[in-house]
Amino acid sequence: MADLEKTDESMDATPNVTEVETVDAATDEEAVAAIEAPVERGEPILQVRNLVKHFPLTQGILLKRQIGAVKAVDGVSFDLYQGETLGIVGESGCGKSTVAKLLMMLETATAGEIFYKGQDITKLSGRALKAVRRNIQMVFQDPYTSLNPRMTVGDIIGETFEIHPEVAPKGDRRRKVQDLLDVVGLNPEYIHRYPHQFSGGQRQRIGIARGLALNPEIIICDEPVSALDVSVQAQVINLMEKLQDEFNLSYLFIAHDLSIVRHISDRVGVMYLGKMAEIGTDTEIYDHPTHPYTQALLSAVPVPDPESREGRERIILTGDVPSPANPPSGCRFRTRCWKAQDKCAQEVPLLAVPERFKGEDTPAAHESACHFAEEKDVVHAA
């Protein structure tokens, strides 16, 4: 647990984290009222502070002892503004899907807070929690396993109304489901069909319709298009952008495909081994990356254009991502970094605007957790 305290300390010192205006609700009614209150466009709607999730590793069958922990998420902070899309990128095992599960309250956080409109949802219960859950919905990665094969499309989407009957009265549900199918570009007649009668892209549309059913404010999309064919991906991305404008949604868009994230996101966060390495607007991250990991990641993306490929510098990292059960000391990226020095092994770099860019009005002045942050354009040909 000593580790935990250390992260908390270091994160307290992080200057990037703005104060959260908390709402104190004495009763359930007040809490629900605060959750139902609208948020202005561009104001923070979801604020995550020092979020930590450790999965214990145990040994023994009868006498279970904890011998360590997989530090899946280890002190992550960010804000999601109303009406924007925040993209989260990173390789497998970096904790991006665990963040999604924590925000959905599908996992309990080991430490840290998640403020939704000023209320810490990790501490809510009862009606207030139910109201939050209605407002934060999720679209899953695999459209083949996230739909129950024994339920019709109408039942899959309509099930949400059983749990939250206040959204649609009983007699109105069928029409509501058909409206939703229409909104996501499916034929409303398909209401009695089963998931296996649809293609991958159509299934993902059903998943999106289910996410939209309760008029949420935030949709968390965990790799929503990575299981789809290229020609179908574009259709789903266009649909999601259209829906965002139409229903005034905020998206947290998790993916490993950097080009898709750039296309859809207003801001992008890059995660590595349970920590945020760099966060900024899409231009800041893609055109002016300062963290070596972001630079390596961007330069490794295969570009479908052999012309621009030549003359481009490629950074090929050696080795694999270390195990999150036993992350390297100091900066977690140092074992694969070409800039690593002694300092990197000793001090954890904070996620902050690097000293050298402070006060400057350049796109490089965004938060980056590196001791030796340096701008390097890896996307454009030299």
Added chain:
Amino acid sequence: MTTIEETRNVPEPRGAAGGDVPLLEVRDLHVEFHTRDGVAKAVNGVNYTVSSGETLAVLGESGSGKSVTAQAIMGILDMPPGRIPKGQILYRGEDMLTMSNDARRKIRGSKIAMIFQDALSALNPVLSVGYQLGEMFRVHQGLSKKDAKAKAIELMDRVKIPAAKERVGDYPHQFSGGMRQRIMIAMALALEPDLIIADEPTTALDVTVQAQVMDLLADLQREYNMGLILITHDLGVVADVADKIAVMYAGRIVETAPVHELYKRPAHPYTKGLLESIPRLDQKGQDLYAIKGLPPNLTRIPSGCAFNPRCPKAQDICRTDVPSLHPVTERDGGGLVGRGSACHFWKETIHG
């Protein structure tokens, strides 16, 4: 620790075997599957050739028949339900489809080897990787267990697996995804084949590891002067390593071209649509171009050109006549080497 490579040039097409028979030639291959819902026509007349040292990328979406073609070449199709009603697969001029099973087994593994997509399910979880690598030598070359193990260590070294000697007795689950894929590559390389078929070798890997594995594959190919068929759906991966590309749609090749040409000037509306529908890192547009509709059901392939229901340029002729692979030429009629397009309106597509 980390290497920074400046200016990696796309390799020139090599080994255009002057006058010789090509290493592998697929001629008018048809594959169909008999299912309860009818006959699924997975491959409908595919032609391609690969020479030594050359990389052919076969590009297509799921269901386009790219993997089925590879399985037919390897002779690992499930028959039944699969059937090859027509076609030839010539390895150095000999038709493998009419060969005896024994003769075919001698080619499989030692002359033509395959790398599968998902290394975790392609490797046997209850046997050590050393045993599985050594199996190639024991079965094909009759080596003793001890010698086979020594060979296995050598192979693991060659694909740059650190501490090969200590890890030779480890099981597949003890390796990371990238390392497992290296073992798959080592296994394919074991008998120094003339041709390697790589079926989506990096799809299951992370971008940074993907770059490592593709580089390794390209290095080894150069070293051994092998032919490589790279099957993928990722236009980006192809751009990096291929010499020539064949784009497949609904069991047919719709376009062939040298790699630079294809990206610069696609001559088939499907290729064009695919290229336009990927968001690019250095371009942020408003709406993505999307090819409308869905890939066809293989039991009910549309008449005429299979792409016609999704094509923005479709005319009446596209609904009735199957377009053959026309040679593509410059506007003034000058020939373009290796280019072909199965579109009635290729001229309009490439020359605008």
